[in-house]
Amino acid sequence: MSRSGAARTTHAPSRVRGRHVTQLDAAALEAVGRFVRVLGRCGYQPDAIEREVSAACRKIPKSWARSFPATLREMRDASHVLTLWFSEPAFVDATGNPRALPLRGARASLEALVRRVDRRISASELLSYLLRMRALRVVHSRYVPRDRVLLLRGAGGPDNFRGLRGLLGMLRTLEHNGQPKSRASGWFEAFAENPRFPVSRLPAFEKRLRRTGNRVLLQLDADMHRREIARRPNERTIRLGVGMYQFEYESDPFDRKPRARRKGR
Secondary structure: OEOOOOOOOOOOOEEEOOEEEOOOOHHHHHHHHHHHHHHHHOOOOHHHHHHHHHHHHHOOOHHHHHHHHHOOOOOOOHHHHHHHHHHOHHHEOOOOOEOOEOOOOOOOOHHHHHHHHOOOOOHHHHHHHHHHOOOEEEEOOEEEEOOOOEOOOOOOHHHHHHHHHHHHHHHHHHHHHOOOOOOOOOOOOOOOOOOOOOHHHHHHHHHHHHHHHHHHHHHHHHHHHHHHHOOOOOOOOOOOOOOOOOOOOOOOOOOOOOOOOOOOO
């Protein structure tokens, strides 16, 4: 499970012989298209959307694009490696805790674990990534995970690309659920919202939310893995994800009602 894959490095947009060449990868292009369509379905005019998107783009610091090629990306499926490390009988000890593994080996090794997830992933690259994310401890030349959850917040590039993954997932859900019921069954999408939550109670609520959310997501992550290993041979598979997040407004941007003016004495 990740509170968050390897992809091509992209650069700032450029022009070749007068022709504009896009340097956005497939995920970024899909996110832009879906975001614009969501706004369009809300009734906003396309020219107004284009104008405001262009204005927002002009506010992006150029330094972000200059540092982009050297930015470390989120490594796709690193969190699923941790899921198997905590779940598969070959990689846990008698008490059910993840075993300390060497990098190489035919059976109980990080290399063998990675092969269970995706043979295209380099075990040495994954090891470097997990060490950089401080997800592993070194125990006598072996490696053991600190936690089942891969934390990316504050990790720079991986954290930023985690944001793109989450944004794209939300946009896909919003567009899917915008289809007529006769065309597609709905994906789970629900919110709990309170318009007058006391700020003084935020720390306590956030603590409970993290505890409850982590427990629920770990349970769902384990359930998805059980269904993964129980699938029929050659059965078609998809990438399935479940997200949970908190949002706040200092002032509600959706409140279009004019505020009542106080009458003077």
